[in-house]
Amino acid sequence: MDTFLFLLGRTPELSVRELVSCQLEGKLLRDQIYQVERDAADEAALIEQFQQLGGSLKLLKVVGQFTDLAEEDLSKYVTAYLAQFDRPTFAVGELFRETFPKIQLTDIKQALKEQGISSRFIDAPREGLSAAVLLHQEVEELIVIRVSESQTLFAKTLAVQDIDDWTRRDREKPYADRKKGMLPPKVARMMVNIGLGELNKVSDTAPVVYDPFCGSGTVLMEAACLGATVIGSDLDQNSVAGSTTNMEWLADTYQMDVDSTIFQADVTHVHADQLDQAPNLIITEPFLGKQKPTPHQLPNVFRGMEKLYLGAFRQWRHLLADNSIIVIIFPLSQDGKNNYSLESIIDKIATLGYTATSEPCLYHRPQAVIQRQIWTFKFKKP
Ligand SMILES: C[S@@+](CC[C@H](N)C(=O)[O-])C[C@H]1O[C@@H](n2cnc3c(N)ncnc32)[C@H](O)[C@@H]1O
Known part of the structure; x- marks a missing residue:
């Protein structure tokens, strides 16, 4: 089973009602993040379903789970994730990390370069790129989510609401x-x-x-x-x-x-x-x-x-x-x-x-x- 996350819009309670009505039963992971477990083979169908929703802004897929991740190791793991792509254009969003220093994308770009990988990044607001930018750019967006004091998730953006x-x-x-x-x-x-x-x-x-x-x-x-x-x-x-x-x-x-x-x-x-x-x-x-x-x-x-x-x-x-x-x-x-x-x-x-x-x-x-x-x-x- 894979873990998928729906980032909910401005009326989370109504968004959850909509998801449940569309047979996307799951649970609220934190405010405005709704978690659904699905077979990896269902990913394309899930993206299609997501595109029919009014109340969900982004669909993410969890690509890493960490317990007690040391802050100084965070950039290392972000770099390791991005190193799998060829010349990536990347962005990093952070949720529920307001009290922590922002992840420095210049450091990540430098670390990738040291591994022989050339990359480009797009500076995003703390919570990640807007739908308008994501729709018009080929970009690997990774969202770092602090679920609790001890648990951190890495999730990649799979789909974004067609804001246009x-x-x-x-x-x-x-x-x-x-x-x-x-x-x-x-x-x-x-x-x-x-x-x-x-x-x-x-x-x-x-x-x-x-x-x-x-x-x-x-x-x-x-x-x-x-x-x-x-x-x-x-x-x-x-x-x-x-x-x-x-x-x-x-x-x-x-x-x-x-x-x-x-x-x-x-x-x-x-x-x-x-x-x-x-x-x-x-x-x-x-x-x-x-x-x-x-x-x-x-x-x-x-x-x-x-x-x-x-x-x-x-x-x-x-x-x-x-x-x-x-x-x-x-x-x-x-x-x-x-x-x-x-x-x-x-x-x-x-x-x-x-x-x-x-x-x-x-x-x-x-x-x-x-x-x-x-x-x-x-x-x-x-
Ligand atoms: C809040 S608006 C609905 C707006 C609509 N949801 C939209 O997005 O355009 C309420 C509508 O009810 C209509 N209306 C008011 N009294 C009515 C009545 N007694 N019978 C039928 N329509 C009525 C008004 O003309 C108005 O268009």
Whole structure:
């Protein structure tokens, strides 16, 4: 068995959920490092799986484990590792070694030269090279990880998230409405992967993803990239036109067949005959109220959202296939004195056939007044 490490993005809890949903069971080695054991023969398949994830930044493979490694020997081992390559261009990243001196790459280059090996290095930030640099350079990157006081790992970078591709879908799609708030594509992808994983547990039908608050179509795009049939609707006609344009752009840019239907509707009044087929997955970021409500507006804002969300769950009973999954964002706000959330609807929707499949996962931008909880429900017709 080989040991592989996933370096997680900014929302590690959500990233782990995504990994588990993709049947990549493992354990957290340290914050933001998730360890998976696999047969050496599975490496190529693992790289392919990694490329489908929204929440993992790098895939590493452990190439050395040391117990009680003396600091003065560290450079020697890094040099020995790099000496196996012919004229390497190398970089070294260091994790959890903030209190130790930085490994000096000039010393390593010199030591390699003394062994007759010419090399070049790229100076990296302490944690290693960014995805943008790694994507465009042939480079052997070694990451030195201090797992505990006594244990140090050497891991080589096997694959890196295709940051150009994520930026393309985030920034280059023709329609965007930043005032309304858009999901980052990586978060939408994690929600889709989590939904697909949960769906696999309850049904063997092909995924039909519905986003009834589709906005600019971020969820629809990520679901389509993974081959799902997608349906979107929104109250706002501009969003309907915009996400239709975005889906056409996706099909064009990625040269892929996209099976999508998008229409205008109030979430509480959608009829089954407006959908081509019954969805088995709802993945959605609903209306979350205004972006910066004042503290005295919060009670009203949350009352309004409670009504909207309940109305939506009531309506979805008439649209969803039996054994469906819902991955949905609930707003949450903590203003120091009071906590506002929609958790009060959990019991109410349980009587409608929706059961939470796990604890919610918190996802929020720093300083955001309205934070987001990602919930997953299973729907079974009562
Ligand atoms: C937070 S945005 C969703 C953004 C989307 N996830 C994206 O990345 O572009 C919420 C959307 O809900 C829509 N909306 C608000 N009230 C609605 C309702 N009652 N029925 C359907 N859509 C509604 C808004 O027009 C808006 O596009």
